Amino acid sequence: MALDQFLEQIKKQYDGKLPFVVYKKPNSSELKCMLQYNDALHTVIDFTESGFVFAPFDSNQDAFIIPIDHADVVSVEFDKDDFSESESRNRKTSAIVNSNKESEKLSHIRHVENGISAIENGCFSKVVLSRREIVENVETHPIEIFKRLLQRYPTAFVYCWYHPKVGLWLGATPETLLNVRGNQLHTMSLAGTQAFEGTAEVVWKEKEKEEQQIVTDFIVDRLRESVGKQLSSDDFMKVSEQKTVKAGNLLHLQTEISMRLTPETRNLKPILEALHPTPAVCGFPKDKAKAYIIENEGYPREFYAGFMGELHLKETITRNPNRRNVENNAYRVQKSVTDLYVNLRCMQMKDQNIFIYVGGGITKDSDAVAEWEETVHKSKIIKSVL
Numbered sequence: 001m002a003l004d005q006f007l008e009q010i011k012k013q014y015d016g017k018l019p020f021v022v023y024k025k026p027n028s029s030e031l032k033c034m035l036q037y038n039d040a041l042h043t044v045i046d047f048t049e050s051g052f053v054f055a056p057f058d059s060n061q062d063a064f065i066i067p068i069d070h071a072d073v074v075s076v077e078f079d080k081d082d083f084s085e086s087e088s089r090n091r092k093t094s095a096i097v098n099s100n101k102e103s104e105k106l107s108h109i110r111h112v113e114n115g116i117s118a119i120e121n122g123c124f125s126k127v128v129l130s131r132r133e134i135v136e137n138v139e140t141h142p143i144e145i146f147k148r149l150l151q152r153y154p155t156a157f158v159y160c161w162y163h164p165k166v167g168l169w170l171g172a173t174p175e176t177l178l179n180v181r182g183n184q185l186h187t188m189s190l191a192g193t194q195a196f197e198g199t200a201e202v203v204w205k206e207k208e209k210e211e212q213q214i215v216t217d218f219i220v221d222r223l224r225e226s227v228g229k230q231l232s233s234d235d236f237m238k239v240s241e242q243k244t245v246k247a248g249n250l251l252h253l254q255t256e257i258s259m260r261l262t263p264e265t266r267n268l269k270p271i272l273e274a275l276h277p278t279p280a281v282c283g284f285p286k287d288k289a290k291a292y293i294i295e296n297e298g299y300p301r302e303f304y305a306g307f308m309g310e311l312h313l314k315e316t317i318t319r320n321p322n323r324r325n326v327e328n329n330a331y332r333v334q335k336s337v338t339d340l341y342v343n344l345r346c347m348q349m350k351d352q353n354i355f356i357y358v359g360g361g362i363t364k365d366s367d368a369v370a371e372w373e374e375t376v377h378k379s380k381i382i383k384s385v386l
C-alpha cells in the first residue's frame, strides 16, 4: 500500500470517530497502524492480552488496549524525506514557542523548591516534577503533526493514539520501558538532560549522574525481586555502562539492562507492576514520590509518563535460508513480542487546544531555575512541530 493511501485510511478512521493507533518504532522505517472495527473501549485485565496497550501514569487507573483481533493491522514502509513538505510548512507557530508566561515560571519554580524541601525533610530521595502547558487554537491536523514528528525523530518511538471516549495523544519518546522477544527482556534507565550542542562528548554533573543511577538501581533491584529470585543462577542480568544518548536536540544518560526470562517468569503483570512508574518519571521510593506528585502537581498526568506499545504480538522470524536439509517451513519461527515505551515528549489534543507535558528529575542538588529552563527547552522542542 502507498503511504498516502495509508495515511488517508487513518484520517478516515479519525473522521469516523473510530479508535486507532499509528506508530513507528525507534530507528525503523516501518509505519504500523491498528484500526479498531468499532468504538468499544477495551480495558486491560491482566496484561496477557494481545494488541496495542495505552496505560496511564497512575496504575490504579484503567489501561486501555486496541485488541489485535478487533482491529485491522496495516503497515507501510516510509522514508523520512517523504515528509519534508510538512517540515517546511511549520513555522507558523513560532509566536507560541516563546509564550511561557511569568506566572507559569514562578509556579514551576515554587513546585520544584517544595520538592527539594520534601527531599531535605527525608520524604524521598528523588521526585520527577512536571508541568502542563496549553497551546490554544491549533489548526494543524493531528496526522500532520504526526508526520512532522516522524520526520524529526528517527530514533524515537513516534505515535498517535486516538479513542473517541478517551482522547487523542501524540508523541516521540526516547524511553523504552520493556522489550520482550521470546525469553529475552530488555529495558533501560534514562535520566539526566542537557541540550545537544553539536557533540555527545559531554561532561555530566554529579547531580545528573546520581539522578540516573537512582533509576538504574531501582530497575535492577525490582527486576531481581520480581523475576530474579525465581532463578537459580546469578548471571541472568546484564547491565551496561552509563552512556550519553541523543534524543532530538537533547542528550540523556542511559544504561541498558537485559535479562533472560524462564517460562515461570514470563508473566508481564508482576514485572510491569514492579517497574512502572520508574524513578525516571516518578521518583524514589516509588510510592511516596507518586503520592506526592498526585497530591501536588495540580493536574492529572493522565497518560503522560504512562506507557504504551505492542503487547504480546506475534512476530515471524525467518532463519538463515542457506542451512541445508531442512524444509523451508522450518526456517520460520513465531515469537511473542512486547515493545513498550514510556509516554514522554508527548501532547494531548482536546478540541483545538494542545496540552504539552514536560518534567524533570529533582534531587537534593537541583537548582529550581535550571529545572524550569529544562522544561522550557523540552516544551519548545515539542511545540516546534505544531
Ligand SMILES: C=C(O[C@H]1C=CC=C(C(=O)O)[C@@H]1O)C(=O)O
Residues within 6 Å of the ligand: 128, 130, 175, 190, 191, 192, 193, 252, 279, 280, 281, 344, 345, 357, 358, 359, 360, 361, 362, 378
Ligand atoms: C520526565 C521527563 O524526562 C525524563 C526522562 C529523561 C530525562 C529526565 C530528566 O533529565 O529529568 C526525566 O527523568 C520528561 O521529559 O518529561
